Amino acid sequence: MIRHHVTGDDATWPERYSLEQLRAAALRGDGEPARPLALALLSRVDYPQKVRDMTRVLMNDGESPRLRGMAATTLSRIGTRAAVNALERALTIDEDVALRSVLQGLSLAGTEASRQAVQQLSRRRGVVGAAVRNTGVLLRHRLGASGAAVVRADSTLRINPTTAVPITVRAATRTRAMQAVEQVTSDVPSLRLSAANAVAVRCLDRDLLFVFTTDVAERGMARLVAAKAEAGVVLLRRVLEGSGWEVKHHVLTSPERDGTIRITITSARGRPLYAGTATITGERATFVLRTVATRGVAAIDLRGTFERGRLSFTEARTDPRIRQRALTPSLLGSRK
Numbered sequence: 370m371i372r373h374h375v376t377g378d379d380a381t382w383p384e385r386y387s388l389e390q391l392r393a394a395a396l397r398g399d400g401e402p403a404r405p406l407a408l409a410l411l412s413r414v415d416y417p418q419k420v421r422d423m424t425r426v427l428m429n430d431g432e433s434p435r436l437r438g439m440a441a442t443t444l445s446r447i448g449t450r451a452a453v454n455a456l457e458r459a460l461t462i463d464e465d466v467a468l469r470s471v472l473q474g475l476s477l478a479g480t481e482a483s484r485q486a487v488q489q490l491s492r493r494r495g496v497v498g499a500a501v502r503n504t505g506v507l508l509r510h511r512l513g514a515s516g517a518a519v520v521r522a523d524s525t526l527r528i529n530p531t532t533a534v535p536i537t538v539r540a541a542t543r544t545r546a547m548q549a550v551e552q553v554t555s556d557v558p559s560l561r562l563s564a565a566n567a568v569a570v571r572c573l574d575r576d577l578l579f580v581f582t583t584d585v586a587e588r589g590m591a592r593l594v595a596a597k598a599e600a601g602v603v604l605l606r607r608v609l610e611g612s613g614w615e616v617k618h619h620v621l622t623s624p625e626r627d628g629t630i631r632i633t634i635t636s637a638r639g640r641p642l643y644a645g646t647a648t649i650t651g652e653r654a655t656f657v658l659r660t661v662a663t664r665g666v667a668a669i670d671l672r673g674t675f676e677r678g679r680l681s682f683t684e685a686r687t688d689p690r691i692r693q694r695a696l697t698p699s700l701l702g703s704r705k
Contacts, residue, residue, distance in 0.1 A: 388416055396422060408436060412443040420447060424455040427467070437462075438470035445474030448558040453478050457486045469500045473638055476504040477616075478559040484508040503639025510621040513596040525644060525659035526668035528688035534573075536669070536685035541567035541578055549578050549604050549614040557616070562602065563587075566679050572669075572687055576606040577617065579680070589678050590652055593630055597623045603634070618642065632656060642666050652676060667692055 386394075386402070391414065393399040394407035402410070408426065411419075426432055426440040441459065444452040456478070459471045475483045487508065490501045508514070546567035554560055563586035570577040581601040585592050592598055603618035616637050623631045625646075634643035643666075645658035658671040668691035673682035 386410065388414060392418075392422065396425065404436065405439070408439050408443075412439065412446070420444065420449065420451045420455060423447075423452075424459075427455065427459050427471070428462075430462075430464070434464055434466035437464070437467035441467065441470035441474045445478040446556055446558070448478045453480060453483060457483055460486055460490060465495075465497050468497055472497075472500045472504040476507040476639060477557050479504075479508050481512055481514065484512060484514060499640075500638065503635070506621070507599070507619060507635070507639045510597040510619075510623070511599045513598060515596075524662045526662055526666075526691055527659065528668045528670045528686055528691060532690050533668075533670070533686040533688040536671075536687050537571035538682045538685045539569050541569040545569070546578065546580060549606075550580055552613050553602075553604060553616060560602065560616070568680050570603075570685075573689065578604040578606070578614065579620070580604065581678075586678060590649070590654065590675070593622050593647075593654070593675075594624050594649070597621070600632075622647075630654060630656075632658060634658065643669065643671075645671070647675065665692060 386407075390400060391407050391411045394402055395404060395411045398404050401407075411422070423440040423443045427437050427444065429437070441456060444456050453475070456471050456474050460468070460475075462468045462471060472487065475487060479487070484505065487501060487504050490497075491505070492498075493501050543564065546564035549567075550562045550564045554562055561583040563581050563583045565586050566581065568579040570579060579601055582599050585598060585600045593600065598621070600620045600622045602616050602620065604614040605617035607613050607615060618637070619635045619639065621633045621635060623633075625631050628649060630647040630649065632645045632647055633641050635641050640663075641661050642663065643658050644661050645656055647654040647656035653674055653676040655674050656672065658669070660666050660668045667687055667689040669687045670684060671682065672684035673680060675681075
């Protein structure tokens with residue numbers, strides 16, 4: 370049985386074409402629609418040969434980087450063992466754009482074996498080297514594995530109290546949280562997210578939603594103090610390309626030797642953007658988060674507590690006038 374994943378906002382639905390038409394157009398360039406659209410539509414159809422077809426595109430050195438990247442993204446969304454195995458084999462790709470898509474896919478769907486495979490590329494430099502490091506960090510936190518955490522920020526930006534504007538933070542409605550989690554986990558099945566105790570955030574003109582991973586939602590503080598963790602993700606509500614939600618940030622935590630918890634919020638690709646520390650008193654963690662001094666990111670100041678599975682904020686402000694205009698040398702290794 371063929372299943373289609375579409376929404377009412379899709380300009381072109383896969384149902385307009387037969388599976389045979391989409392495969393012919395996407396894999397061989399035969400007929401309509403054009404190959405990029407055909408591959409995008411094919412990615413939203415469930416059929417038995419899907420992993421094989423996407424692997425064929427990904428591993429073909431003659432294909433364009435764009436199509437290979439789309440195939441890698443689709444494999445990560447499939448998330449099965451066979452799909453992840455295909456992404457691991459694709460770590461041998463020489464083309465940088467396609468390889469970065471492979472790494473991005475593994476950062477979402479990878480296993481311990483994937484983490485070890487990515488580690489084999491640790492000597493790579495430039496944008497690929499940064500992608501390797503970021504993927505390794507995301508996998509280590511998601512898996513609770515040992516090894517280096519996120520590159521520590523040398524400095525953070527401080528807001529100007531006279532020009533800062535408030536960030537609206539409130540408890541998310543159960544319906545909105547469940548809809549967002551259902552959509553994101555449908556797109557990325559390897560993410561394990563909970564709709565419980567989600568937080569709605571309105572920052573400037575963006576609607577965001579923080580949701581916990583099921584691991585932290587179920588175990589709470591005990592999980593955070595035990596090992597590295599992906600505590601949750603920040604989802605962004607799309608406004609330009611149809612309705613729905615996408616992963617905007619990963620919230621990573623790491624217990625420190627002094628008893629505190631180190632917090633890093635990264636981009637979807639693992640680039641550190643915000644950093645801070647949580648101090649633990651009994652079952653309560655009191656945290657402070659600020660923007661890492663990195664290019665183009667507005668200063669924020671977030672303060673609050675985590676207790677009994679709930680986040681509460683005592684301060685939430687942003688100052689879009691304050692941004693780091695150039696990267697400092699110590700942070701060059703953290704770029705995408």
